[in-house]
Amino acid sequence: MGQQRRAxxxxxxxxxxxxxxxxxxxxxxxxxxxLDPGWRVYGAGITITGPTLxxxxxxxxxxxxxAQAYVGHGIRVCNVAGVPMDExxxxxxxxxxxAGCGGxxxxxxxxxxxxxxxxxxxxxxxxxxxxxxxxQDGGALVRCSDGCVERxxxxxxxxxxxxxxxxxxxxxxxxxxxxxxxxxxxxxxxPPGLDQRHFFxxxxxxxxxxxxSADAMYMFLLExxxxxxxxxxxxxxxxxxxxxxxxxxxxxxxxxxxxDRSPIIVRPLEAFRLPSPWSRGCVQLIGDAAHPTTPQLASxxxxxxxxxxxxxxxxxxxxxxxxxxxxxxARRYARCQLVVDSSFAIGDKERxxxxxxxxxxxxxxxxxxxxxxx
Numbered sequence: 218m219g220q221q222r223r224a225x226x227x228x229x230x231x232x233x234x235x236x237x238x239x240x241x242x243x244x245x246x247x248x249x250x251x252l253d254p255g256w257r258v259y260g261a262g263i264t265i266t267g268p269t270l271x272x273x274x275x276x277x278x279x280x281x282x283x284a285q286a287y288v289g290h291g292i293r294v295c296n297v298a299g300v301p302m303d304e305x306x307x308x309x310x311x312x313x314x315x316a317g318c319g320g321x322x323x324x325x326x327x328x329x330x331x332x333x334x335x336x337x338x339x340x341x342x343x344x345x346x347x348x349x350x351x352x353q354d355g356g357a358l359v360r361c362s363d364g365c366v367e368r369x370x371x372x373x374x375x376x377x378x379x380x381x382x383x384x385x386x387x388x389x390x391x392x393x394x395x396x397x398x399x400x401x402x403x404x405x406x407x408p409p410g411l412d413q414r415h416f417f418x419x420x421x422x423x424x425x426x427x428x429x430s431a432d433a434m435y436m437f438l439l440e441x442x443x444x445x446x447x448x449x450x451x452x453x454x455x456x457x458x459x460x461x462x463x464x465x466x467x468x469x470x471x472x473x474x475x476x477d478r479s480p481i482i483v484r485p486l487e488a489f490r491l492p493s494p495w496s497r498g499c500v501q502l503i504g505d506a507a508h509p510t511t512p513q514l515a516s517x518x519x520x521x522x523x524x525x526x527x528x529x530x531x532x533x534x535x536x537x538x539x540x541x542x543x544x545x546x547a548r549r550y551a552r553c554q555l556v557v558d559s560s561f562a563i564g565d566k567e568r569x570x571x572x573x574x575x576x577x578x579x580x581x582x583x584x585x586x587x588x589x590x591x
Contacts, residue, residue, distance in 0.1 A: 221244065221246050222244075222245050222246065222370040222371065222532075222538070223245070223246045223247075223248070223367075223368075223370050223371075224236075224240050224245045224246070224247050224248070224369060224370065224371040224372070225248050225249075225250070225359055225367070225369040225371070225372045226240075226247060226248070226249040226250070226339075226373045226375055227250055227346060227372065227373065227374050227375060227376045227380075227381070227382050228250075228374070228375035228376030228377060228504075229249055229250075229251030229253070229256055229331075229334075229343075230251075230258075230375065230376075230377060230504065230505075230521070231326070231330065231521045231522065232375035232503050232504025232505070232521035232522075232524055232525060233249055233251070233373070233375035233376070234249070234327075234330040234331060234333070235330065235521060235522045235524075235525035235526075236373050236375060236503065236524070236528060237334045237337060237339045238276060238277070238330070238333050238334060238337055238525070239525045239528070239529035240373075240525075240528070240529055240532070241337035241339055242337075243529050243533040245532065247337070247339040247340065248339065248342065248367075248369075249334065249339050249340070249341050249342070250345040250346060250347075250361060251341075251342075251343050251345070251346075252344065252345065252346045252362075253343065253344070254344030255343070256331065256341075256343050258323050258324050258326075259482075260402065261323065261402040261403060261404050261435055261480060261482055262320055262321065262322050262323065262402070262404060262427060262433075262434075262435025263322075263323055263326070263435075263515070263518055264318070264319075264320050264414065264425070264427045265286075265288075265318060265319040265515065265518065265519070266307065266317075266318055266514070266515055266516055266584065266587065267307050267308065267309030267317040267318055267584075267587075267588060268309065268516070268587045268588060269515075269518055269522065270282070270288060270309070270313075270315040270316055270317075270318075271309060271313045271315050272522040272526060272591075273315075273522060274313070274314060275526055276525070277333065278330070278333070279315055281329050282326075282329070283319075285321075285325055285329075286320060286321035286322070286325060286429055286430055287319050287320045287321070287427070287429055287430060287431075288315070288316035288318070289316055289318060289412060289413045289414070289428070290306075290307055290316055290317040290318065291304050291305065291306060291317065291318070291413050291414070292304065292305040292307060292413065292414040292580075293413055293414070293415050293416070294416045294418060294573060295415055295416065295466060296417070296418070296420075297417060297420035297464055298464075298465040298466065299417065299464070299465040299466015299468065300466075302418075302573070303574075303577065305416075305577050305580060305581055306581065306584075307584060308584060308585055308588045309588050310588065310590075318413075318414055318515075319427075320414070320427035320429040320434075320435055321429055322429050322433070322435070326518075342361075342363070342365075344363070345361050345363045345365075346361065346376065346381050347359055347360070347372075347382055347385065348360045348361060348362050349385070350372065350382075350385055350500065352498050352499075353368055355370075355499065355538075355539075356369055356370045356371075356499050356538075357369050357371075357372045357498065357499050357500055359372060369499075370499060370538055371499050371538050372499060372501070373500075373501055373503060373528070374500065374501065374502040374503065374506045374507075375502075375503050375506060376506055377504070377505045377509075378393050378487060378488075378505045378506075378509050379393065380502065380505075382500065382502060382506060383491070383506050383507075386496075386497045387491070387497075390489070390491055391489045391490060391491070392489060393489050393509070394487060394489060395445055395486070395487055396486040396487060396511055396561070397441060397442065397443065397486075397564070397568055398439050398440060398442065398486045398511070398564060398567070399439070399483055399484065399485050399486065400437055400438070400439055400440075400483070400484060400486055400512060401438040401439075401440060401460065401481065401483045402435065402437050402438075402481070402482045402483070403435075403436050403457065403471070403475075403479055403480055404429070404433055404434070404435050404436070405470075405471045405474065406432060407428050407430070407431070407432050407433050408434075408470070411426065411434060412428070414426065414428075415427075415467075416573075416577075417464060417466070417468060418576065418577075419572075419573050420463055420464060421460075421463065422438050422439055422440055422460055423567050424436065424437070424438045424439075424461070424464060424468060425438075426467060426468075436468070437512070438461070439564075439567055441567065441568040448483050451477070453477075453479075453481040453483065454477055454479050454481060457475055457479075457481055458472050486511045486512070486564070488509045488510060488511055488557070488561070489509065490557065491507055491508065493546055493550045494542075494543075494546045495507040495508075495550075496542045496545075496546065498539065499538045499542070501542050501545065503521065503524035503525070504520070504521035504524055505517065505521070507524075507553070508520065508553040508554070508556070509557075510556050510557045510561075511561065511564050512560070513560040513563040513564055513567075513580070514556050514559055514563070514580065514583055514584070516556045516587065517556075520552075520553055520556060523549075523591050524549060526591070527545055527548050527549055527591060528545055531545045531548075548591070552587075552591060555586055555587070556583070556587070559579055559583040562579055563576055563579050563580065566579070
């Protein structure tokens with residue numbers, strides 16, 4: 218038996234928490250740090266694909282998600298008036314033992330994952346990030362913002378779109394860039410009969426609904442904007458109501474009930490492409506730190522969890538950390554780039570006002586590919 222390996226995970230979001238859970242299971246001693254002293258989570262709901270649910274099952278949280286959130290099958294495509302026009306399948310192999318899609322509130326997912334992280338025995342340090350790193354004896358000597366200096370056999374950069382670890386590894390890499398769209402999100406009561414995901418296409422914006430619990434649903438709206446603009450809090454409800462003005466069906470009820478008390482979140486979509494490899498030495502980027510994507514395929518969370526699963530599998534197969542990271546990249550790069558490229562392509566068609574069939578065709582092809590084993 219060799220000496221127990223030590224890993225530092227930078228970032229306590231979905232990718233970081235999933236990595237802490239999985240690395241702990243293979244006997245790695247884990248320290249997780251997060252810049253937010255409150256380890257808070259921001260956002261409304263998230264949509265979940267079948268492959269993401271499969272990854273959640275491997276992680277050990279699928280049954281809790283199914284009980285506390287929503288799982289189902291298929292996407293109903295409607296016109297602006299809310300009239301159904303088509304169905305998009307959400308394929309997943311029957312042996313996966315999961316539904317084809319789902320939805321969950323971000324705070325619920327954060328609680329499920331953080332409880333597992335705490336139970337795993339991982340050391341969690343909040344209000345802290347990485348200041349500097351250097352190679353040492355096949356590992357990394359890391360200085361953190363709280364003044365702590367330690368050596369680790371592995372460093373996992375899971376600190377998101379504006380990753381400090383990525384800046385240290387690849388200072389010349391492309392920074393996040395604005396993708397020409399804003400995403401609006403809110404949560405509303407789930408009406409009786411709304412039993413699956415919905416898209417509303419053919420209008421000025423792409424709008425979607427996803428159940429996130431027995432009595433709540435999450436709405437997103439993608440708005441094309443050439444330039445970034447701030448929206449004042451007082452303007453959130455009136456602006457979203459204006460964007461929804463021509464939509465009927467359940468979107469009409471959402472619009473008519475918007476007020477200054479509605480939980481509305483709006484942000485610009487930003488992303489970048491990072492060439493392979495996403496590692497240097499014993500330091501590996503995962504999740505949005507390596508392959509951020511726009512939300513058209515609803516796969517960002519799924520890719521983050523898959524990264525954690527594959528990283529743990531490869532580290533369990535060898536004591537050579539650098540060899541494990543090479544194998545990680547061989548398994549992850551093409552799959553992650555499929556999501557990034559397809560999401561960007563759908564976004565281009567949305568901004569151009571392309572027919573709904575062109576958008577859903579890319580979606581269907583991508584979901585079929587993602588249903589394959591990782």
